[in-house]
Every structure is written in C-alpha cells, then in structure tokens.
Amino acid sequence: MSQLPVFDLLSDLRTAFSQHNQVILEAPTGAGKSTALPLAMLDWPEITGKIIMLEPRRVATRSVARYIAAQRYQVNGKALGEEVGYRVRGDAQSSARVKLEVVTEGILTRMIQQDPELAGIGMIIFDEIHERHLTTDLGLALALEVQQSFREDLAILAMSATLSGMALSTLMPEAISLKSEGRSFPVEVIYQSIIGTNSQRSQPWLEPMGAAIVALLEASASTPDRLPSHKSNAFLAQVTSFEGLADKSLLAFLPGQNEIRRLQTYLDARLDHRQYVICPLYGSLPPKAQDQAIAPAAKGVRKIVLATNVAESSLTIEGIGMVVDSGYQRQAIFNPKTGTSKLSLKRISQASSAQRSGRAGRLSNGLALRLWGQEEQGRLAKMDLAEIEHSELTNLVFDCAYWGVKAVNELPMLTVPSSRNETYAWQLLQKLALVDNDHKMTPHGRSAYELGCDPRLAHMMLKAKTLALKNSDAELVGLACVLAGVLSARGRVGMSVNILDHLKAALMGEAAQFSKQFVRKLNVKTVSLDNVIVHATPSSVAFLLGLAYPDRIAKARGNKGYQLANGTGVELPDNDPLTQSPWLVIADFQEGAQTAGRVYLAAPFPVALLTQRLGKGDHNTTDIALSHDLSFLVSSINYCAWNEVKGRFYSEDRRYIDKILLSKTAGSKPERTQVIQTLLVQIRSKGLQMLHMNDKVRQLQYRMKLAMILDTSEDWPDISDHRLLETLEIWLAPYLNDVSSLSQLMKLDCYQLLLNGCSWQQQQRLDTLLPTHWPMLTGTQVGIDYDDTGRATLSVRLQEALGMKESPRLAQGKLVVTMALLSPARRPLALTADLASFWQGPYVEVKKEMKGRYPKHLWPDDPANTQPTKFTKKKTLNAQK
Template sequence: MLEPRRLAARAAALRMAETLGERVGETVGYRMKGETKVTSKTRIEVVTEGVLTRMLQSDPELHGMGLVIFDEFHERSLQGDLGLALTLQAQEIFREDLKILVMSATLEGVDLARVMPEAPTVRSEGRSFPVEVRYLEPTQTPPTPKTLPDAVVKAVLDALRDEEGSLLAFLPGAREIRRVEEALKSKISDPGILIAPLYGAMDQKAQRLAIEPAPEGHRKVVLATNIAETSLTIEGVRVVVDGGFARRVRFDERSGMDHYETLPVSRNAATQRAGRAGRTAPGVCYRLWHENRALVPSYPPDILTSDLSPMLLDLAAWGAAPEDLAWIDTPPEYAVKNAKSTLISLNMMKESGVLTELGKAALKLGLHPRLAHMLLVGKEKGAGYEAALLAASLSEGTLRGGLIESVEALHRRNVPDRLAKNLQNLLNKMGIAAKKRIDPNVIGPLAGLAYPERIARRRGQGPGYQTVGGRGLKARLDDALAAHEWLAAAYVGGEGSEATIFAAAPLEKSQIEAWFGDRIETVEKVAWNENTGRVEARRLRKLGNITLSSEPLPNPDGGLIAKALLETVRKRGLVILPWSEKARRLRNRALCVNFTMPGTLPDPDDETLMSTLEKWLLPWLEGAQSLKELQKLDLYGILAVYLGYEGVQKLDRLAPERLEVPSGSKIAVDYGDPSAPVLAARLQELFGWMDTPRICEGRVWLTVHLLSPARRPLAVTTDLKSFWTNVYPEVKKEMHGRYPKHYWPENPFEAVATNRTKKHIKR
C-alpha cells in the first residue's frame, strides 16, 4: 500500500498492526527510504511512493505481490502518477493477475477511467457530524504567509477559550509550526493543554503523541501540515483552525529544481480540513479568511507543474519513454524536452534516451539529478564533503547571495536542525567523512556541476554576464560577486531581459579547464565580418556559448567559406547579389510565366530562392571570400542553370525577351510587373497591327504603350483595334502638327508600319 508521505506510511502501518494486536514488522510492516520494518511474516507492506518505483525497477514482475494499493491518490504527487503508470505497464506486460486498487477520500476531477477503463468503482459515503464554519469579520485583515503564525496563535487561544475538545490547526510547514508552538507554550499555563506538532521530519515518538487521543482530563492542540487533511486520523479533535495556506511542490525556474511554495489552500482541501472537526461529534472550523474569498477548486497535479528530470531518469531506467505509458494527465511535451535537455547536460542521459553510467549511479542516490551529479563528480575530485554541504543548502530553496557563506554556516552547524540532519543523511548515504576545514575555492566549480548551463562570464566591465547556456544574467551592483569575471549561478530570477543572480559562487578560469575540460569544444568558425566585408575563419575553444579563446584559422576549407557567404545572403537577402539588368529580365520573364501558368518553370520568387540557396547558389560561391568577389558572380548564367536548358527554351517560347513588331523592329518586352507585361513602341511602328499581341500561349495580352516619335507616351491600351478606331483620329490631329516630318496616315489598318520619317520613306 502506497502512502504519499513517510509519516502517513508509518502511522498507517502502526494502526493496522495495533488492530491485529501485533508489532509492526509482523503481519504489517513498512518500507521507506532509510527505514524498513519487514520480516518473513509480513503480508502487508506500507511503502512510500518512491520506494515502489525502486521496487519496480529491480523486480518489474513484483514477485510475491498480489495487490498494489494507491492510497490518498487525490494528492496526485509526481511519484504517485509515475508509480501507477509503471504498475499498469507491469500488469499489462508481466502480471495479468496483479490487482491494482486506487483509493482516496475524494477523487473528483481524477479521470481514472482513462487508464483503468474496466475497473469497478466502490463508494463509501461514511458518516460525519455537522461542522459550523466561522470566517473572519469583514473588518479583520486576513493573514499573509509571513503574518500567519501570529494569526493562528490568536485563533487557537480564542478557540480554546470558547470551545471544548481537542484542536487541530493547519499550517503550511515545519517552520510555521515551530513558531506557533513556541508562542503557545509561552502563553498557555494550563498543564491540561498539550501542544503537539505534527510534520514529516519528526521522530516516531513525537508523531505518536500528536496522533493518539489526549489523556483523560487533557486537551490537545495539534499543529499540523496538510498531512492531517486526509492521511491521518487524529482522535478527539472537535475544533479546526485553518490558516488558509498550504505548501506545494512547484518547479522553480530560479533554481532549476522543484521547491516548495506557499499558496492559498484550494476549495477541496479547505473542505477536507473542516471535515476533521466532525469525525466523532459536532464541531467548529475557524477559517482565517473572509467568506467571500474565492478559492481555486483544486491545484493541478504535480506532473503538469513539476520538474520532470527525476521522473525521466526513472523512466529511462525502466526502459520506456513517457509516450509509452498510460497517464491520467500526459506529461507536457515542453517539460519532457526540458527534462531530457537537463539530463543530457549533466551527462546522465544520451541523446537516444539511454542512461549513462553516471545516470545509473545517480538513480541509486534518490536525489535530484543536479545534486546527484554534483555529489558524484565532486566526490571523485576530492570535494565530496563540500558537495554534500552545498547540496543540503541548495535543497532548502532559500539561498541568497554567496554560496560560500551558506556552506560555511552549514559546516559550523549554524543552521536549523533539519538542515543539519539533511546534511548528515547525505554524508551517510555517500560514505563521505566530514572535514575540519572546508575548501571555499571548490564551491564555485561544485555549483557549476549542478548548474553547468549557468556557468557565466562577465561581459565587459558592467554587471552583465553571458552563460554557457546562452542566457544573459546580471549581478546586483551591491553584490561583491560582481567583481569576479567568472561565476557559477545557482539561483536566478526577476523581471527584464536579463535574469538577476541571487546566489552564486566565483570561479577561476583555471578551474574551468580543470573541472569542465571535457565540455570544452574546439570548433572552426567561418563567418562574415560586417566591418571588413569579408569572410573570416577562426579556430575557437568554446564552453557552450562562451568563447574561451580565438585564433585565425590558416587554410580554411573552401566549402566552409562558401557556406558562410551563403549565410550572409540568407541574413541580408537577395539584394546583396549582383543583379544585372539582364539577370533581372530573365527572372521577371520566368515570374510572368509562372504567374500565368503555375509550375511551368522552377520558381524564381524570393521565398523559393531564399529557401533553396544551397541548391542553386552554393555551388557558385566557392573561391569567393569578400563582398567584392561576390559581386563578380554571373547571376544571369546562374539563373539560367537554375531554370535548366529546357526551361530556358520554354521561357523563350512562352515569354520572349523581344517581340518583332510590324515595322520589323525587335522591341524588348518589359516584365517588371509579371502580372502585366508591357510592350512600349512608337505608334508608327505598329500600323497594320489589328490585334493586341499575346504571350504565354495566348493567355496574356500585352499592355501596349504607344509612344510619340520622341518616345513620349501617347496612349496605353490592351485593345489595339479599339484604339485605331476610336482614339487614333484624335491623336493624329494633335500629333500631325507637332511632328509634321512623321507619317500620320488616314487609315492605320492599311498603312505600312515604319520606324522612319516621311523623308526616309520616300527615299
């Protein structure tokens, strides 16, 4: 049976064992990370969700198991969704006889039928007593996460004064619980009132004190996280104080990992909390918010909001991709892509999705991949203790400023007990011995191991930094870290185009070579230099997007130079090419044909030419290295090759460059507007032409511009016959006096076309 939390798993096992009159480890046992109570007699194992994943990884058939129960499934933790998906696939492939039971106090909005379509549904309405809900008065100010402990203390004292029975107060986490506990102990002198905290990182004795009924004649005040909403039954509670906030796991872009965030409680959770007051008798629920406050019905499941890199690591070990499994909510594609990118950057996964040896080692640690990478590599380099200190600090999610200072504080144990406990657990798990003194110089490289994409180098003398991953960062001007050329940033965030560095440690360039040499690449870069107007070739040593060194590249490959020129054309457009008038006319003629008869010729339009530069232009660029040499290209010849021999022949037939008119002259057709080509000729040269000339197999009428002897426009027409009949007589009257030496016949239909004056005609 799976429970989402260690405390709930232990409490459930204890309760069932007591019901049987046994100790834990006999018929009922439990298994969680770092703690197991199971014997050969055990028939029911209560486990935490991550444990089930490990069990499936080592034994996909789950030998000896007949039923897997997913309890409190409404919480929709990432490990719960993953565990169900893996168990369903194990059932499908290996164990048709394996039974699966999903249960919870509420499953509203959970589409189990999507993955378990044939499973029957069993409902138990249960019994509860009425609960009176009391809200803040309109004049009272609701608490914020910072002021919540004080507000809860006041509400608890009021409830103890006005109501009978034990009390359960909901707070977001252990930090707030401890503050409220201290305040209540200082204000309550009655020995009959017991203050009992309840959260995950407590010893079993303290947890039992909170869960068990209060002794005869005593009242109990239980200060709990949302674990007490549904996972546990606390006897004797008649009053609930709901602070209105809960701590939820969310992906924190600043740290690149999941962290807890304090959010307003959901409507479903508030209903569950109030119901704890009506388990055995009528009760009262104090809600520390106004009655008209809108609550979200429920929060989205973790699989839609969390960092998926730990899940992807598990799936790779299982041998499946996310799309291979049945999910209630499909993992977002962008989150899967980001997770894979993270694992590849940590050298834990190959592009194929297969785990590396480092990835397999990280899987055994059960830590976030970033922290696992830092610990494993840091230990190899003799900095395991410092890596454990930094990992414990990073897992807190509250770092600000220098990482070295945070690590030194943890080394001195000048930190909360829970953080020191986390450190000790890490040291024990890794087999790392504590040091008397730490080496502060390794903190920067260690942070770089956890966040390789956030290794950053200062740009110029300002506060701006360029990261290995390509992102821009900026240091705060009052931060001493801004004096360093190299930083490894752990926490970043804020508004604007560049994220602000909140927590980082300095690096030396020599450490870049020593710690990250396997990530440094030597590349040959051939690129266009706008200042010199030439292609330049250089050999670069790069760490991601940061160039460590650059030197001229002798005898660069001609193909690389040609590609660099091609990229310049792609960037600046076709206008950079030497378009002679002859080349333009050829292109416009082809455009005209394809406008009228699509697909007849290879398209020479801008979009097509730009998208096929490698095909038609690249072969002609070899040998050119500058803009001046680029201008020597014979673009007419290049386009002719692009159109092909048959294409050019077809073009000459369909859209001739010149057209012979009645005078015998061969006049160029203007294809500047491919949709309306123009023939401009002196009027006298067209006498006798009855019909407007056509091209493209008769599909396109030319627009005829009739010119005066001085080649000035007289008229524009697409209907010559109409022009001769209706317009020419007026033109003749006007032009005869202006150009008396030229031929102006009465009947243009029968006149002989000429490009000469009357004097030349007589000769």
C-alpha cells in the same frame, strides 16, 4: 469510521478484485478512501502480500499512516511501524512486518526498479491520482508494466477525487470502475474581490488578505448586535450571521513560503497570542512543525494554518471550519533553453478552488472566503495541467533509461510529455555520460542511478570518487558528498548565496542525513565530514560544482550580472560579496519572469580550472588544491570572419566553454572552406542584399512563385528569399570557390545561378506559361512586370493596344494580365484587367482629355476595331498608303 461512504463499497471492491486486478475508484472528499479503505483492507484475507499506498505529498503520507496506525493500535496494540508504516525521502517508520506501508510516489519507483517482480507485495493503491505529479504518472506506468510482464496477480487500485479530464479508463481499459459518495458538510462560499493598495510590493494583495483574515476571525467570534459596524459590510454581516464558527480554526491558502512568512508577521502583530496560534505548513517544513500544524489546537485556542497547496487533499487538519483562499499558486515552468524552471504566480483552477473550499467542511459546517469576484470564478481553468506537460523531465527520463526504454512514450503514460523538455533531458544525460547516443544507460549511469539522487549530483560524486582514488585524495569525494547533501536538502539555513557558507549545514538536519547516506553508498569509510568541511577550499568546491553544472559556469558582465555557459543571463542579489568574482559556478538559480535569472547558490570559480592543469597543494594554505582540471569542458575552434575595416577575411583560434569565449589568438590564413562558410554566415546575417539580387532576379522569383501556384503538374523549385537563405549551401556555395571579397560576391550572376536550378524543360515551360515579354501587333516586345502579389502588368502606350479585344491571358488562360495604358509621353492613363470594358466606358473620357493634348496621335472612336500604331497619325497614314 464505519459511517464513511466508502464502507458502502467494500463488498463491491472485494468482488471487483476477485474478478480483475485493476480497479478505478472515484471517491470525492470525505469518502474515507485514504484512511477507512486501507484500514479495512488490512483484514481482507484475500490480500496475502503487503499493501503499498502512494500519497502525493510527504506531510499527507506521515499523517495518513499515523492515523491508520492509531486506529489499529486500539484493536491490536500494534504501534506505528509494526503493522502500518510509512516511508518518505529521508524519513521512515517501517519494518519487514508491516502489512500496509504508505509511501510517496518516488519510493515506489525505486522499489520497482530494484525488484521488478515486487516480491511480497499484493496490492498498490494510488491515492489522489488526479494531482498528476510526475512521480504519480511514472509510478502508475511502471506498476502497469510489472503487472503485465511479471505479476499478473498484482492488484492495482487507482483512486481519485475526480476523474474529470483524466484518461484513466483509456490507460486501463479493462479496469472495473466504482464510484463512492463523498462526505462533507455544507460549506458557505463567500466571494470578496480584494485590490491591493500598495502597488510597490510584489504581492499587493497580501496585506488586504491579512486584514480579511483578522476581520473574519473577529466577526466569527461575535454577533451582529455586538459589532454594528459590520452591518454596512455585506461580507462581515454574512459571517456574523453564520453560526458555529466561534471556536473554529482557520486554514489560509497561499502560493509559497515567502508569502506565508510575510502573512505570519502581519498576523502576529495584530492577533492576541493567548487566543490564536499561527502554524505555517509547506513541503520543506521540518516534520515536527508539520505535525504541529495538523494537530488539534489547545483548548480555548484557535489555530490559523498558513499553507501552500500541500493542504489541498489527503489531509484533515483538526478543528478547521474556515478557509481563506488567495486564489494563487506557484507553478514551475521548465525552460529547456535556460535549463531551469521559472516559478510563476498563477491563478488556481476551478478544481483546485473546490478542493480548497472543501477543507472547511471535513468535520462540520464551514465557511470559505475566496478573495476574488464570483464572475472571475467562471474564467478560471477547469483543471490544472499535469506536471509532465510543463516540468523538467531529467529525473523521469533517468528512471526511464534505467528501466530500459529509450523514450518516455514507450511506457503507458496518462499524458504525452513535453517533447522539448524530454529532448533536453536526454541531451543532459548524454552530456554527463549517463546514457549513450541511443539512450541506453551506461555503466556510469547505472552507478549514478543507484545513488538515488539528482543525476548531476550523482555524476559529480562518482567522478570525485574516481579522481580521489587516482590521487589518494579521499577528502575530495567526502566534499562531493557534503555538497550533494546541501543541494539535496529542501530547507536551507541562512540567506548567503556563497555555497561555502552552507557547508556546515551538512552536519545537521536533512542535509546531514543525505551527506552521510552518500558516504555510505560510495563506501568512503575513512572520511570525516567535519574534517572535509574544515579543509574545503573555494577551488575544490568550484571544481566539483563544475562537474555537476558545466553549463552553469558563468562569466561576469556588468555590476552584478553574469552570463552562464548555456547563454542564460543571471544576477546576484544587490551588494552580495560574490559580485567581486569575475567567474562563478551556479548551483541553484531560477529564471526571472522578465529580468535576468536570480542566483540562489553559487561559488567563486577559478578560471584556471578550465585552462591548465593545477598542482596539488596543501588544502589549508593553497587556494588551488587540485591535481586535475576541467579542460575537457573547453572546446577549440578555428574561427573565420570578415574584417569590415581592412576589407579581408581573417582567422582566429578561439576557445569556448559552451557559449562563453575564453580566449582568442590570431590564426593562420583562412582555408577556402572557412571563407565559403564565413560568406554564407554573413549572407544569412545581413540578408540577400549582399548579393546582386537585381530586378531580373526578382522577376524570376515572382514568375516561379506563380508557376508553383498555377502549374501544379510540375515540380517547380522554391526560390523565395526565405528558402534561398535556408539553402545557400546548395545553390550558392558551389560557385564561391573563387570569391575572396564582398565585391566579388556582388558580381555573381544570381539570375543564372537560380535558373540553373531548373531543368531545361522547366525553363522552356516557364517562358511559355509566364513569358518575360508580350508581342504587340506593332512589332514591339513589351516587358511583363510580375509582382509579389501574383499580378502581371503590361505597360504600353494606348495606341499600341488599339485593336485588342481583351486583356492578354497567361498560364494557359489562368492569369489575366493587367494593362497599364500610357500616354504618348509614357505617362499613366489607365489601369485595367478588363480591356473590353475599358474601351466601351472609361476610354471615352480619356479620349476627350488626351485628344487636345496630343492632337498628332490617334484617338479613334472605335478603339477595339482600329489598327494599332506606334507612330503619329501622319506617319500612320503614310505607312498605310
């Protein structure tokens, strides 16, 4: 390990920490930053406290700790947990004696919240900070706060494979920056674009990927002369010419567990099990199976590791010399409208593709096969988005509230969070009474936070405990712990949607660990989880889930569809038994890309829980077994609307759970305020055509719009349709006190109502700048027609425009009027905004054509200097005499 590049920086690092307590280290793949560096630091006498090193993934946390511990065991005989240990959620090998503890980021956040002074800790190392997990960003922010407020002596080392696109130096402006060389062997990158042949499947590229892996394994173990058919395939010819791959194992990157399982099935049917062992690797895999994927393969056997992006960094898998990259990842995009995340299949970034390919060159020369074209590589995004920009922020915001800040940006964060997602998180915590309206943690919220789980589940368990004490029903809080354990566990057994079928899982594995942990924290000593599961009834499960997920109580619509209380549409799998339930409470679902969301865990929901208090009965025999209800979730309103058939307003007493209508009954005569509000709702729904918006009103709107543009010295009101609909309460509502029908609504003088929005001075100025009529020399007052394009048109018979040198100008000369010149029969002859040019040119042709048609009317040779008239030639001459 002393040959690793990071060893060349050890002296500089020690000097840097003697001068400052913040250091930023950029160290590419293979530098030894995750293993050799913390191993060396164990012998630095200047580090007097414990070293905490954060890894972004559980599998890497265990692997790194075990590797460093194994190295130290050769020196001092101390096994894992004595000098070097680790802690991840639900698993730990550590003790008070450890000097180096490798943890996942969420562990550090809890450590800081419980002890802001971090007593006994001398240094915090943030490894792979470029992955930008939510907990990484928050852990760094809290560590910087601790360093600034309580522990100036606390050392912080931020390490990343790349600093490109990161604002670390801005966040830590006084930090000393160092850069290490990487150490990786050459990796030959091959591009092969694959096109799926089966478009019926959700991932048509998956089987071609499997075929490429089989071909790669066969070609790497052969020579060109032994496989002549490969000469016609440029890809296989390139593989067979690459030396040293015959005994190498292969790492394949896929977007998720489902693709891993399907590809494993494909490969199992095509590879000799005596020569190959296939190992899946993903986050929720049991630790033992993860360790198997990382460990060296047996002699004479080649290992095929099918992994998600957990294998991208901080993890060296023994024997890997080949990488096959699908180029896909799954990204969870949170939607605050639905309150859940949508898992989308997306292309990886260029940075991610480089990390993946690099895994082939950790221990020797390697080969990486990218299953897309080389031209597409340049179109990939440079970097992945930080999770804080697109993920759900409820847990992060809960951490912030416990720390005492009222907004995430009060902390020194690397990236500003999504404002919509942060708003949703605060609102949810308020709804659960975990924070107050000022974002201050409530006593209930503080107790919930200390349970160390999802805020919804913590709220459910605490409420269950309160009710259990009141009703001497200890099994209720025990059941809450069981449900929380099942929902907290990452891997679930079975495919059933009904959560009641998963309760037995709380007696084994990770779910059992969580369930028992919650029982201990809630101090429920007399509860037997076995009895709780035996006595659990659908109604008690539904009640508890309703406490945790009130926004996900759902009503059936259609064959398998349901509407959640928050308005979201979801669907059960085909032929699922729960489709017979008129109501459900949904514990887990994902938003669909284009269709309704898919339900993963739910329970039948007795709607009576929302409408009446239920008597306590025998848990074994009575489906309704609760002495409490969820009626506090129901809101009642007096609804008023217009009956189109009967032509009158009516009212109803309605009861809702959020957006789901529970019941309605006829109400009393609507109040005047209700009628007015209903009228405004109708107008907003159907538009301003419900009002008497005649041409006079439209002309006023056009004039006012022009005034706003041409006369900026005055504060003209906006009376556009859009603005009028927005401000109905201001300009219309005060005049609706005597309106009791739609016909009366149409009789309102909207012109005068809108004019009332202008002061008397503005009305006078508007008439001066943009008059409704123009006085002709003949004495005729001709109307000016304004339109939405900003044009003013004067339609007048040509003979009345004689003698006009040019077109009229309005708004102090800023607007030229367009002249629509008409024949004596008031038919269009010409349209011009330049009257002088018209007289000199086009008029000649008009005169030729019209003079024979209208011989009794005046068609002078010099129109610009002729007296205008509104009569025939004879009447005009008589008038002149």
